[in-house]
Amino acid sequence: MTSPAPEVPWWIDAVVYQVYPRSFADSDGDGVGDLRGVASRLDHLERLGVDVIWLSPVYRSPHDDNGYDISDYRAIDPSFGTLEDFDVLLADVHARGMRLVMDLVVNHTSDEHPWFVESRSSTDNPKRDWYWWRPARDGIAPGEPGAEPTNWGSFFSGSAWQLDERTGEYYLHLFSRKQPDLNWEHPEVRRAVHEMMRWWLDRGVDGFRMDVINFISKDVGADGSLTDGIVVDGALYGDGRPSYVCGPRIHEFLHEMHREVVAGRPDRILTVGEMPEVTVEDAILFTDPERHEVDMVFQFEHVGLDHGAAKWDVHPLRLTDLKASFGRWQAGLASVGWNSLYWDNHDQPRIVSRFGDDGEYRERSATMLATVLHLHRGTPYVYQGEELGMTNAHFERIDQYRDIESVNFYAEALEHGLGLPAALLEALRAVSRDNARTPVQWDASANAGFTTGTPWIEVNPNYTEINAAAQQEDPGSVFHHYRRLIELRHTEPVVSLGDFTMLLAEDDAVYAFLRRWDGIELLVLGNFTSQVRPVDVPDAHRWAEAELLLGNAGDPTPVPGGRIPALRPWESRIYRRAVPQVVDG
Numbered sequence: 001m002t003s004p005a006p007e008v009p010w011w012i013d014a015v016v017y018q019v020y021p022r023s024f025a026d027s028d029g030d031g032v033g034d035l036r037g038v039a040s041r042l043d044h045l046e047r048l049g050v051d052v053i054w055l056s057p058v059y060r061s062p063h064d065d066n067g068y069d070i071s072d073y074r075a076i077d078p079s080f081g082t083l084e085d086f087d088v089l090l091a092d093v094h095a096r097g098m099r100l101v102m103d104l105v106v107n108h109t110s111d112e113h114p115w116f117v118e119s120r121s122s123t124d125n126p127k128r129d130w131y132w133w134r135p136a137r138d139g140i141a142p143g144e145p146g147a148e149p150t151n152w153g154s155f156f157s158g159s160a161w162q163l164d165e166r167t168g169e170y171y172l173h174l175f176s177r178k179q180p181d182l183n184w185e186h187p188e189v190r191r192a193v194h195e196m197m198r199w200w201l202d203r204g205v206d207g208f209r210m211d212v213i214n215f216i217s218k219d220v221g222a223d224g225s226l227t228d229g230i231v232v233d234g235a236l237y238g239d240g241r242p243s244y245v246c247g248p249r250i251h252e253f254l255h256e257m258h259r260e261v262v263a264g265r266p267d268r269i270l271t272v273g274e275m276p277e278v279t280v281e282d283a284i285l286f287t288d289p290e291r292h293e294v295d296m297v298f299q300f301e302h303v304g305l306d307h308g309a310a311k312w313d314v315h316p317l318r319l320t321d322l323k324a325s326f327g328r329w330q331a332g333l334a335s336v337g338w339n340s341l342y343w344d345n346h347d348q349p350r351i352v353s354r355f356g357d358d359g360e361y362r363e364r365s366a367t368m369l370a371t372v373l374h375l376h377r378g379t380p381y382v383y384q385g386e387e388l389g390m391t392n393a394h395f396e397r398i399d400q401y402r403d404i405e406s407v408n409f410y411a412e413a414l415e416h417g418l419g420l421p422a423a424l425l426e427a428l429r430a431v432s433r434d435n436a437r438t439p440v441q442w443d444a445s446a447n448a449g450f451t452t453g454t455p456w457i458e459v460n461p462n463y464t465e466i467n468a469a470a471q472q473e474d475p476g477s478v479f480h481h482y483r484r485l486i487e488l489r490h491t492e493p494v495v496s497l498g499d500f501t502m503l504l505a506e507d508d509a510v511y512a513f514l515r516r517w518d519g520i521e522l523l524v525l526g527n528f529t530s531q532v533r534p535v536d537v538p539d540a541h542r543w544a545e546a547e548l549l550l551g552n553a554g555d556p557t558p559v560p561g562g563r564i565p566a567l568r569p570w571e572s573r574i575y576r577r578a579v580p581q582v583v584d585g
């Protein structure tokens with residue numbers, strides 16, 4: 001059994017709720033969610049019982065990537081409100097006993113950030129090296145095809161390099177061309193970021209979610225060179241990831257950030273690093289408390305299991321893959337480090353449409369998925385609307401999409417003949433980030449109660465049926481199931497502290513595992529299909545007298561012979577029993 005660390009941090013049994021402010025609640029009728037809108041809905045979050053709110057970026061931004069392109073780290077974007085609105089919100093969150101974590105986007109800034117405006121102004125500007133500037137490739141004129149300093153593609157289509165006519169050099173942007181990458185090799189960049197982080201902590205925020213933080217260290221040669229990536233069959237660009245995913249100085253940079261910003265503060269803050277491509281072995285290093293880097297990471301393995309070579313090649317999930325992946329992460333971080341647990345966020349399609357059934361079994365599958373996730377060891381994250389079982393957008397036309405990644409992918413694929421419009425739209429319907437970005441469905445009034453104006457992105461028409469107001473009244477709703485799961489984490493120490501044992505690794509329908517702590521054992525079951533499925537766990541008779549702590553389909557009909565009743569479609573159950581303690585000596 002795993003022992004708790006000598007000093008257990010407050011977040012060990014916490015649940016975090018992500019607010020994507022643009023789509024959460026609009027207070028002033030301009031169609032865009034804002035800080036006063038968030039403040040107006042805190043009752044909902046308090047009722048749900050979450051401990052922490054993670055606020056996606058609200059800083060000043062040209063909104064090329066919905067705020068992940070920041071032009072002033074110390075100002076609130078006018079579309080979201082003012083610093084005063086922010087302080088009022090923060091005080092209210094604290095008064096309700098919750099905490100607030102900010103998004104920290106420092107792999108890149110906006111091209112409209114004064115640092116970049118200065119940097120691009122001339123080759124000898126003091127801030128020139130704050131970003132990655134490189135001349136055209138030897139022997140090719142700037143602007144000619146192939147002149148880019150490396151062959152890397154950007155995550156948002158096209159090359160990762162943009163020619164700047166003023167100085168005739170290229171700058172690096174792993175995301176949009178309005179998101180130039182900061183050069184973390186430069187000590188002044190790091191100092192400026194640390195100072196800005198301290199400024200927010202001094203204002204009272206409780207931590208940071210760090211955007212693509214494992215991309216900040218680039219593998220740069222002593223002569224300043226960056227290396228071309230491999231171009232796989234059918235790809236338009238080289239894969240630059242080996243040059244910047246968990247680069248050579250990443251641990252040094254995060255340790256330094258911890259020392260300069262986090263260490264020695266009177267209140268324990270929460271840091272979570274978003275880390276695409278991170279492995280279990282990396283994550284152990286990043287989250288080992290002795291190393292003082294971050295508290296936990298967002299890994300991406302489980303949300304890539306239904307992807308082919310690219311994220312747009314979607315195929316159905318094999319449950320055994322999900323178990324193998326989660327099982328490895330649970331085992332890897334069992335004694336050192338810590339997991340974060342998530343299905344949804346603003347970059348992922350809605351889980352009930354993805355791994356569940358958003359038709360006939362929407363509520364059952366949404367609650368089963370929640371149960372399985374929340375009973376793992378780690379810190380669960382709930383993304384706005386997930387607690388209502390909100391579904392994918394099911395958009396039909398390209399003009400309904402707003403997300404830069406989706407819109408650019410469609411245009412580039414069409415331009416290069418990589419797919420027919422119908423197939424591309426099908427891919428977007430399955431994986432576009434806009435699936436998660438339709439407005440939160442508060443009630444059955446116009447625009448789901450999100451805005452009195454015209455929403456910046458269409459509201460899902462199913463809001464008349466799926467909405468918070470209806471679910472709060474209904475004890476059997478997805479909302480109340482999430483509420484109970486969160487309560488369980490707060491009241492049953494085995495949920496946060498217990499060890500984890502995966503069962504039935506080869507079963508392609510039933511997800512089953514055990515949690516154990518201090519004389520208490522839980523058996524968690526989830527049926528990932530629309531059929532009735534038997535539960536063949538070892539020693540099933542031990543569970544004959546166990547208490548059914550939480551189910552999503554009412555009490556099952558008992559079966560004779562000490563067997564566990566079969567699971568109905570998408571059913572989940574949590575059983576609890578006391579286990580005899582072995583006394584040493």
Ligand code: NOJ
Pocket residue numbers: 065068069105175211212274346347
């Ligand atoms: C990850 C964020 O979650 C995503 O929304 C954003 O587009 C990229 N990082 C770039 O900041």
